[in-house]
Amino acid sequence: MKIMVAVKRVVDYAVKIRIKPDKSGVETQNVKMSMNPFCEIALEEALKIKESGLAKEVVAVTMGPSNCVDTLRTGLAMGADRGIHVEAARDLVPLSVAKVLKKLVEVENPGLLILGNRAIDDDCNQTGQMIAALLGWPQGTFASKVVLDKEKQVATVDREVDGGLETLCLDLPAVITTDLRLNQPRYATLPNIMKAKSKPIKKYTPEELNVEIKSDLEVVQVTEPPKRKAGVILSSVDELIDKLKNEAHVI
Amino acid sequence: ASTLVLAEHEGGSIKAQSLSAVVAANSLSQDNPISLLLAGSGSSLHQAAEKAATCHPSISQVLVADSEKFAYPLAEPWAKLIQLVQLKGDYSHVIATSDSFGKNILPRAAALLDVSPVTDVVDINGPRQFISSPLQVEYYTPHAHFSYIPDTGIRYGYQENGQALHQKYFGVRSMSTNWPIYAGNALCTVRYTGANPCMLTVRSTSFPVPPISVDSKSGGASISEVDLSTLDEDSVGKSRFMKLSSQDTGRPDLGSAKIVVTGGRALKSAENFKMIEKLAEKLGAAVGATRAAVDAGFVPNDLQVGQTGKIVAPELYMAFGVSGAIQHLAGMKDSKIIVAVNKDSDAPIFQVADYGLVGDLFEVIPELLEKLPEKK
Numbered sequence: 001m002k003i004m005v006a007v008k009r010v011v012d013y014a015v016k017i018r019i020k021p022d023k024s025g026v027e028t029q030n031v032k033m034s035m036n037p038f039c040e041i042a043l044e045e046a047l048k049i050k051e052s053g054l055a056k057e058v059v060a061v062t063m064g065p066s067n068c069v070d071t072l073r074t075g076l077a078m079g080a081d082r083g084i085h086v087e088a089a090r091d092l093v094p095l096s097v098a099k100v101l102k103k104l105v106e107v108e109n110p111g112l113l114i115l116g117n118r119a120i121d122d123d124c125n126q127t128g129q130m131i132a133a134l135l136g137w138p139q140g141t142f143a144s145k146v147v148l149d150k151e152k153q154v155a156t157v158d159r160e161v162d163g164g165l166e167t168l169c170l171d172l173p174a175v176i177t178t179d180l181r182l183n184q185p186r187y188a189t190l191p192n193i194m195k196a197k198s199k200p201i202k203k204y205t206p207e208e209l210n211v212e213i214k215s216d217l218e219v220v221q222v223t224e225p226p227k228r229k230a231g232v233i234l235s236s237v238d239e240l241i242d243k244l245k246n247e248a249h250v251i
Numbered sequence: 252a253s254t255l256v257l258a259e260h261e262g263g264s265i266k267a268q269s270l271s272a273v274v275a276a277n278s279l280s281q282d283n284p285i286s287l288l289l290a291g292s293g294s295s296l297h298q299a300a301e302k303a304a305t306c307h308p309s310i311s312q313v314l315v316a317d318s319e320k321f322a323y324p325l326a327e328p329w330a331k332l333i334q335l336v337q338l339k340g341d342y343s344h345v346i347a348t349s350d351s352f353g354k355n356i357l358p359r360a361a362a363l364l365d366v367s368p369v370t371d372v373v374d375i376n377g378p379r380q381f382i383s384s385p386l387q388v389e390y391y392t393p394h395a396h397f398s399y400i401p402d403t404g405i406r407y408g409y410q411e412n413g414q415a416l417h418q419k420y421f422g423v424r425s426m427s428t429n430w431p432i433y434a435g436n437a438l439c440t441v442r443y444t445g446a447n448p449c450m451l452t453v454r455s456t457s458f459p460v461p462p463i464s465v466d467s468k469s470g471g472a473s474i475s476e477v478d479l480s481t482l483d484e485d486s487v488g489k490s491r492f493m494k495l496s497s498q499d500t501g502r503p504d505l506g507s508a509k510i511v512v513t514g515g516r517a518l519k520s521a522e523n524f525k526m527i528e529k530l531a532e533k534l535g536a537a538v539g540a541t542r543a544a545v546d547a548g549f550v551p552n553d554l555q556v557g558q559t560g561k562i563v564a565p566e567l568y569m570a571f572g573v574s575g576a577i578q579h580l581a582g583m584k585d586s587k588i589i590v591a592v593n594k595d596s597d598a599p600i601f602q603v604a605d606y607g608l609v610g611d612l613f614e615v616i617p618e619l620l621e622k623l624p625e626k627k
């Protein structure tokens with residue numbers, strides 16, 4: 001079985017970025033970018049499945065400008081066998097990403113597609129559900145545990161839902177999106193980083209895949225929410241109980 | 252305009268958060284008949300439909316999909332159902348609450364209908380303009396604990412040595428560099444420019460349900476069964492519900508409790524966390540936990556309050572040993588009264604607390620247990 005993992009390039013948390021003086025945007029030159037943390041977890045899970053002998057190959061996919069290849073190289077250094085880069089000039093909405101992924105799935109025929117449940121730059125939490133819909137595959141979102149059964153061709157997925165932990169059994173092929181408690185992603189070792197340089201990366205454009213890129217959402221502005229002001233620091237439990245009873249009237 | 256609201260029901264009643272989605276639908280435009288979609292099987296579904304028909308004056312129709320396929324909230328049949336109902340009803344908007352049900356199902360249905368949904372709406376400025384949630388995600392590394400606000404790139408958090416990580420930002424079109432450190436998160440206003448339907452998931456705490464007078468209802472909404480004979484069966488049946496593990500504690504539900512008592516990593520162990528539970532019992536409160544406390548295994552994941560857990564807005568929120576990571580604040584800062592108890596007087600939680608107490612929770616909680624009046 002082949003596993004396909006989608007990875008997204010986002011700004012690394014450790015980078016200090018400056019807004020341009022004219023406030024037209026942000027200084028993006030020389031800014032360190034990294035793989036979206038949820039995607040790292042997705043890739044880690046795919047690699048674990050491969051290491052357990054249940055999958056033969058892990059293919060990492062990314063979309064965006066040419067520098068997204070760096071993120072793919074990170075994925076290859078973590079252990080993915082090869083990469084696919086779909087070159088797109090601008091940010092894609094989740095629906096477009098899902099449409100491109102669908103075409104790639106038709107080319108690659110993976111038995112499992114793993115994604116982060118969201119990317120930390122737009123927080124949409126949509127792509128996994130959308131690609132599952134377009135493929136007509138079952139979905140296991142917010143996964144905190146994944147167990148594959150090769151003979152029965154099913155995946156048992158524990159999902160973190162509001163009411164606790166929900167367990168689903170999905171027929172393969174399926175789409176799984178990862179939650180933060182699924183695993184701890186590994187670091188790429190230096191030898192693997194060197195090896196990754198010679199692993200193959202195939203390039204496509206959305207046009208080649210016959211996908212029309214459009215967006216039906218427009219960002220009007222980003223603003224600061226109303227701030228809650230700090231209250232008082234009390235000196236004792238008695239004072240606290242008194243305030244709650246006689247000032248706030250909540251107990 | 253007309254709106255389809257996806258409603259959840261339990262034990263013969265529609266869930267409170269589904270009513271919030273109705274309130275949100277109601278604020279889209281004046282002339283906006285609302286259809287409520289309920290699915291499931293058996294008598295409790297029909298009981299819920301009866302109640303739903305008279306629960307809000309703006310609901311003009313209750314659509315009932317009765318089939319074994321909807322016995323569990325599986326995304327595959329639900330998305331097909333929404334597609335079916337939308338193609339028949341041609342609604343301008345489709346709304347669900349942004350809980351784990353809505354987030355799982357709505358994007359799947361949106362892809363079938365070839366539109367982009369808006370996630371986590373907290374305010375509505377008109378039929379096509381929405382304010383989406385404070386966008387942020389919490390993430391852990393072995394060395395640091397920080398929060399991240401996507402779209403703005405702002406991150407905030409603590410390293411293990413207690414040193415604050417400073418905020419970063421990117422991709423923001425207009426934002427001053429004086430970003431607030433502790434209370435900082437971003438609201439993103441988006442405009443939907445696509446075809447019908449415009450699909451939204453809404454934060455239930457941002458659309459509180461006002462008390463609805465019983466007299467205002469005149470007979471209630473009509474109830475009709477959805478004709479499922481044309482339901483596309485492709486992909487239905489490929490997922491099967493196995494079980495739901497939850498702990499029935501007898502305490503009030505975290506999402507709707509009047510008082511919430513929350514413990515953080517400072518509780519140190521599952522054993523110590525029982526103190527929080529005791530205090531909650533005494534106050535008739537629900538128990539909450541930070542992500543750190545859940546990750547450390549003190550309590551199950553469904554008690555997590557925060558951006559990646561539950562969003563709560565009770566009358567009284569009491570936080571013990573909670574530092575106030577931005578993702579946690581995002582989940583509770585709409586509470587009416589916030590009480591924080593923490594050893595560290597610099598903890599960010601004090602920036603949003605109405606009443607703060609700098610002290611050791613292992614001394615404060617027993618004293619509270621002793622001195623608080625008995626509830627009920």
